[in-house]
Amino acid sequence: MAGALFFVSCSDDDTKDAGRVPLGSYDLGVLVLNEGNFNTGNASVSYISDDFSVNQNDIFSIVNDGAALGDVAQSIGFNNDLAYILVNNSQKIEVVNRYSFKKVATITGQVRNPRYIAFANGKGYVTNWGDPYDPNDDYVAIVDLSTQTVTATIPVAEGPEEIVSNNGKLFVSHFGGYHYGNTVSVISNNTVSATIPVGDRPKELQIINGSLWVTCKGNSFYAPSGITAGKFVKINPDTNAVAATLTLADGQVVANLGTSAISGTNIYYSIGTSVFKCATDATVLPTIPAFNAADQGAASIYGLAVNNGRIYISDDAGFTVRGKVYVYAAGNAEFAIGVLLNRTTVGVGPSAFYFNN
């Protein structure tokens, strides 16, 4: 597998791992999380090798004697050699070796509609919606990583979504669950120590060069508020002060911000099937997309990630058929941004990418 790599020299990141010895069948490639249909139990994980020579669907089932991954896989978190797969409607977290995908443990107690996981202070922190219809029972569960059990919970505001750690503190975006959130909670010493107002429906959180970046999608036009502008909010994680805000231009507020990823000094994000690229130190967001994935046949952009000079996007295809992953060049001397490098059919509802490289 470490053989002929399809080389793309990179502008944002350097290829660090090319040529190293793989640590398992699913090393040196990307894990694609396919969330699956609600109540149908067809969540899965696909693997695509960095050289595109191997792609395999349903790797969790294949490795673990045909076991079903579960119902609606929400996210994966890596901690050392382990991958924590949060399976929302199965009310569980599957812990596997991230390279071999062999099952290590299953966490079930005090896990209720889990969303995302982060690691800090030698513990795991899992956001949970509780009963999604109940706005008052949402919490962050603390996982003892030696026993893989939940040992305590921290109540938080409705709809806790992504979670990241920085210097022992945790930051939680409140997308709002079935309603509309607009804050980021700060957790220190296992209690909510601060609440930072951000834009509407904050989701992605990334720590980049010591700053916390929050992607706020904006409310949909069906929301009681009507549609509101999506924005990127840069926060100083030590003071919780907002350092910068990049807001979609008025003319673009006809659709919500899609998925975003920050790599190096650039923000990549989607609106509909268009992909935009913007420097993190820019003062305004671009109005012209870098490329449009519809040109290669994508009907939607559900997941988006950037790694090793490549842009990965996933098309959920309406969840009625298997979705597709499109891999594009992020732009360099050899390939302009938006050059399609690979297209693969994966599982149902591909939503996110996790890189083993």
Next chain:
Amino acid sequence: MTAKKLFLGVLFLMCQIVLAQKDSIALKEVLVSDYQLKHFSDAQSVRKINDTVIERNQSSLTSLLNYNSVIYFKENGLGMVSSPSFRGTTAQQTAVIWNGININSQLNGQTDFNTITTRDFSEISVKAGGGSIIYGSSAIGGSIHLNNDLSFKKRFKNEIRLNYGSFNTFGGNYKLAAADAKTSVNLSISRNSSDNDYEYLNTKNLRNENGQFYNTSVNLAFGYKLNQANVLKLYSQVFESERHFSGTLVSPSRSKYQDLNTRNLLQWTASNRVLVSTAKVAFLSEKYKYFGDFDSDHFETSKAETFLAKYDLNWKISRKINLNGIIDYTKTKGIGSNIGNETRKIGSAVLLFKHQLLKKLEYDLSIRKEVTNAYQSPVLFGFGTKFTASKHYNVKLNASRNFRIPTFNDLYWQGAGNPNLKPESSYQAEIGQEISFGKFNISATAYYMKIENLLRWIPSGNIWVPENVGKVNSYGVEGLANFHKKLGSHFIGVNATYAYTVSENEMLKKQLAYVPYHKFNTELVYSFKKINFNYQYLFNGQIFTLADESDVLKAYQVSNAGIDCNFGSKNTYKIGFQALNIWNENYQSMPQRPLPGRNYMINLTLKF
């Protein structure tokens, strides 16, 4: 508007009074509750399921029709939400008609077939194909008719039926049928409950957790003859249930769902030799509460209340020509956690014409137009003909345009609903043949159907929204056969249905998900004196669970057997025993939701 309503009201009343003054023919002893089903469905396939068959089957409408019709069911576990698919269509494209009134939910457009207790009805009919002109929205794949026909033959009959079986399943039903020449009453009270904690076959001690349910229903049909020309009828039903929604093989559940449905219909029929005039008023209500956690006080709820006024005049122009006009007005108010507070008003006019052209040839023409504030409504029309070549053979031909209107959820769901949706509409045609020789009947029907503006909820950013996106072409063949014979103390009866269904997404050119190509069922009944034996068999072909045909749910075969013995001489005292899924088939009609393995039921029936 008010003046117009008043005028219409006065007009109805005058018709009724004028008719009442004329002398009239004696009303027939049995009054059917669904006039058009009896008089304007000659050119279509209608399968009647009588009370003996209803009695032999389990009490849910799902179970009855799964084993006795061509309809395919998707059941979220035994007793849970059950959606029919008739001729490859969606659950919202099958109409359920209660004593002539469409009772599909105003909120989600379908009837949950596990919220209908079959024992409450004297007859259940399955009509295949289009019926929107008569019955309104949803009658695309076909319609199910729940009828309480009233007899004015003097009698006083009680019936008690009790059954108990595996998983602490209990069923109780009491029926009263009382009548004299002027008054007729049919009352039915039912209660069903189950722990429903069956084991999942081939697993390590996994059970159907959180699947317990109960339901209670009362159904009343009351008829009173004012005189020979006038009769008043009242139909009334209450259905109340609580179901914990069971989990799946891979997802536990803590949810709970409560239903409360009430239906009331008052009608006054006046008739003479030439005219039959019927005025109806109905009030229907539906309400649900959904608890995400059965332990929590937090729930989501919605309700819809429908008021309906209908006037129906049938004019027998000559011995060979029948003209039937219907106008109705429906006002529905929906209120709920997710739909706000919305009111929808629909007025419609229908004209049906039937002509016995030749001794062997009849045809019918029909048209319907709706006027509403909620959506653009197409003109519906239909044509049917029946050629009776001999008493052994006839051919039926039928073509119609039908529709399914957007539901309250589609239009008004907060954060997703789309008020600009169009109704789904279909063009369909079918040809059927019936052969009968004495006690042997066989029929075969081939159909073609084109459905446009299919309403689907599709992802749009972070939410799912309804849109008119799909186009579907369906075609197929249905066969029905039955035979029965009595030989001395022996009786033998056989029923069978088969459906071959192709239902193709026009864009993908693939079979729709959750539509089997093949479904077959048969029942064998054998009686010797007072001992009855029956055996049911169901074959359900493989289905695809994704629209690109990349994932399947395997075919299954399920058999049930029952035996009962009547110990009564004058009255009926019957004890019966049933083994369901006797070959212990491990099967699912929805992915990850196993249905029960072999289980047993004993039942007791007393008629006095």
